[in-house]
Amino acid sequence: MTTQRSVARLRPTPLLVPGVVMVLSAIVLYAVNASQQRFNPAFVWIPAILISGVTVVSCWQTARFSQPDRAVARLWRSVAWCGLFVALGNLGDLRMSLVAPERVPLQQHDIVSSILYAGAVVVIIWALLRLPLGRQGASARFILDALTICVTAGVFAWFFMIRSIGAGEAQRTTVPMLMLAVLGLIVALAMVKVAVTGMGGLESGTVRWFAVAAGVGTVGGGLFPLVFSAGPGMSGSQIFVPATMLCVLLAADRHRRAAGIPVRPPKRRLFSLVPYAAVAATDALLLWVSGEAGIIVTVVALAATLLTGLVVARQVGALRDNGRLLKRVDQQLTQLNQYSDELTHRATHDGLTGLANRALFEQSTNELLASGEPLCLAMVDLDDFKTINDRLGHAVGDAFLSAIAERLTDILRSSDVAARLGGDEFGILLPGLSGDEALALLTRIDESMTTPIRAAGHQLLARASVGLAEAWPGATAAELLRRADIAMYSAKDSGKGRFKVYDTALERTHEADQQLGAEMRRAFDAHEFTLMYQPIVRLPDGAWTGLETLIRWPHPDRGFIGPDTFIPIAERTGLIVPLGTWILHTALGQMAAWDAEFGPGVAPRELGVNVSARQLREPGFAGEVREALSFSGVSPDRLVVEVTETAVFDGGVALDTLLEIVRLGVKVALDDFGTGHSSLGLLRTVPADTLKVDKSFVAGIGGSSEEAVIATAMIQITDGLHLKAVAEGVETTAQADTLYGLGYRFAQGYLFSRPLPPAEVRSRLTEGQLARSSEARN
Structure with a gap:
């Protein structure tokens, strides 16, 4: 119409x-x-x-x-x-x-x-x-x-x-x-x-x-x-x-x-009426003429006309049968074509989001590279997506991924190619754009993510780490993907929710991290890692009240490698999970040994063990803590799990795991407090017993500095919430005296003791035991 x-x-x-x-x-x-x-x-x-x-x-x-x-x-x-x-x-x-x-x-x-x-x-x-x-x-x-x-x-x-x-x-x-x-x-x-x-x-x-x-x-x-x-x-x-x-x-x-106006295709007809109409007209003319030629001619003409009609009827019947057969064949061919198209689509597209899959993405990358036009490739990895899956379920996670795909499709140009490469990782091809132009487009994508995404009845916020690589003459799809991947992981290591553009400096850092990660695996298997213990003391007398467990790596060729260097790599490679399990069992075993040797009066009252965000998100981690406590025989209230603000700031599975650990009777300390998100609301949601004030606030605590104001505010908060406050990084007597004057009663730092190997801790405990015995005799 x-x-x-x-x-x-x-x-x-x-x-x-x-x-x-x-x-x-x-x-x-x-x-x-x-x-x-x-x-x-x-x-x-x-x-x-x-x-x-x-x-x-x-x-x-x-x-x-x-x-x-x-x-x-x-x-x-x-x-x-x-x-x-x-x-x-x-x-x-x-x-x-x-x-x-x-x-x-x-x-x-x-x-x-x-x-x-x-x-x-x-x-x-x-x-x-x-x-x-x-x-x-x-x-x-x-x-x-x-x-x-x-x-x-x-x-x-x-x-x-x-x-x-x-x-x-x-x-x-x-x-x-x-x-x-x-x-x-x-x-x-x-x-x-x-x-x-x-x-x-x-x-x-x-x-x-x-x-x-x-x-x-x-x-x-x-x-x-x-x-x-x-x-x-x-x-x-x-x-x-x-x-x-x-x-x-x-x-x-x-x-x-x-x-x-589109030309409509003609309808398929079983047969043409033209020859049958012509035969019928000629037969009619024959019958008309034969009527004037006598009875014999009329009978012959009538018989010929009747035979012609029978032949036509038989042929039309056969044509109709053939037509029905052809119709069924057409239907089957149509179905086969539909199945073929569907299989082709499934082979080249992601079943959940409808975006291109990795195979089609790599093929498109090769085609665009072959065309010689400018090209940028972005790798997008959703931050903390596992938390959504673990806390809200896979149905919500799938709906969230589909909503992300729709949002990407709405923002990208028609010439761009978006793909789901697996899990929560997406790839974007941006043909015809230079690096700066591609960053401008990705900025618009990042801004759109600030709008909550509705997924299966939940309002969720999306954050993503993005790595960008720009094509160069002679580039291959595999190498371009690898470079974007390096940039993306660099963005994630820098604090998530950020962009990184690939450059040679990132390449060198990546190669070094890869090499160090391989050496870490070898060192773990060779039992090269050791544990050190730094005392937590009471102010002002400096008496030991507990120990914090610290891991060290004495590399046979490189010498001492600090945890600030290898722990992030362990997080990325997943080695932190077995490494953390080893730390927990070894530290609690050492605690049990000191208890057996020195008794409750001399042995440390509490033992702190650092736990990463990756460990808290691992299914069954609370069960591992229970197993380690049971195996060592150490009372749960003597174990202090030290976590950073960042690990539990977003809640989710990490916070659920922490609450499960607390139900075992284990204590919780918020480590490096003040350097992360610093949300005071965190103190209400996280079941913390101890607040460890970061050493960056302690270093400049003298006089009327801003650090002194912050330190004062923190002690007031901990007193009001009935939390134990521990000042970290105390290195001078002046700092200790100032902290004591502000109300701090517990501290940790080189002023009191550097981290000690187990043998030296035993020696100090022996000295304490001897001193206590001498006082008792006197």
Whole structure:
């Protein structure tokens, strides 16, 4: 309906008005002069000649209008030439009506006009045959149907001429029969084109007007002179040529007004009605003629007609069976194509998000690199996505990933390629952009992430670490991906929620980290790591109240490697999990040994063990703590789990694990407090017993510095919340005295003791035991 209305709203071609006027003029002139000659019949040819000229102009304009489709433009040029030949032939008939009017009603033309009319028919037939027919074998069927119509029409023309004007006259007037056959061929060509192929690139309304034009020309050029006789110099062509040309004008008008409307594909037909209609018409004519030839001929004709009908019925039945079979085959082929498309899509796209998968992403990367245009590749890794999965479930996690994919698709350009590479990792190809331009686009993506994402009824915030790499001459997809991956992990190590662009410095750092990570694994297997213990003391006397467990790595070649260097690598590689388990069991075992040797009065009261965020997110970590306590025999209230603010700031699985550990009776200390997110709300959600004030605040605590103000505020907070406050990094007596004056009663640092190996801790405990025994004797 929309298509029909859009065509109707356009204004008709101006040439239609003179065309209609000329057709009406031809009809009036013919009607006035047909029964009784009132003026020279030559004047009746003028409207036909004029409208043919108008048709030539209109068709030529339509051909220029249709230039993008060469086949259609060629057809319209051919129709224009055909109209020109008809106009010139009409001029010849006009001359004939002046010099030999008695020959005009019999459709007899001079040699020049006959050639022109024949040329018009040949041109239009050739133009129609050159249109694309579509399915294989359509051309042969097309020609056979056209020839069938020609034979049938020829037989009928010959019969009617014999009946109307006699055999002798018919032999002298073969032109009408030939004209009828040729025009019948035009009808067949037009109609079969519609049925078989939709007539190339022509819209259906245009094709229908062509078919009407062919039918009008057939009736006027062949049948009308046989059934209606006018006066000398009068011909049915005088009204049917203008009518035919008007139909062509309407076809051209429809074609131009329907520009841009998609051409509907033709419907598949089981068989063509053309040959059956021709056989039926000929059989009817045979029965009619046989009735005048006696009973014997009539019976034979009737039997032949009946046999023909039976054969046709049998063939139609077989064609219908074949049609049903072909329909089933088409349905199965359609299903197979759908399955094939679906399998292809599944093989190249992520099933959850609908984005490209890694295989298609790498293929697209190679294609874009081969094109030589600028290209940037971004790796996007969602921060703390595991927390969503563990805390809210995989259904929420999947919905969150799908929402992220939609948001990426909405922001990226149509030429960009987004892919889910696995888990919570996405890749983005940004063709045609330099590094700075790509960063601007990624900034918009990052800004969009600040808007909460609704996933399965939850409002969630997304943070992502992004690494960007820019292509270079000779780049490969694998190397470009690797560089973006290095930049992404560097962004994650820098604090998450950040961008990093690959450069050679990152490469050197990455290589060093990779090498150190491999050496860490070897060192762990070779038992090269050792534990040290730093005392936590009471102020102001410096008596030991507990120990903090610290890991050390005495590398055989590089010497001492500090935990600030290897712990982040252990986090990234996952080695922190087995390493942390080893630290927990070893430290508690050492605690049990000191208890057995020195007893509760001398052995340290509490033992602190550092636990990373990665360990807290591991399933079953609380069970590992329970197992280690049970195996060592150490009371849970003597173990202090030290965690950083960052590890539990976002809550989630890490906080749930910490609460489970607290239910065992284990104590919790917030380590390096003040250097992370520093949310006071954290003190309400995290079940902390101890607050360890970072050494950065202790270092400048003298005088009226900002550090002193912060340290004072912290002791007031801990007193108000009934928490134990431990000042870290105390190195001078002045710092200790100031802290004591501010209200601190526990401290830790080199002023009191450096980290000690187990043997030295034992020695100090022995000294303490001896001193206590001496005091008891005195």
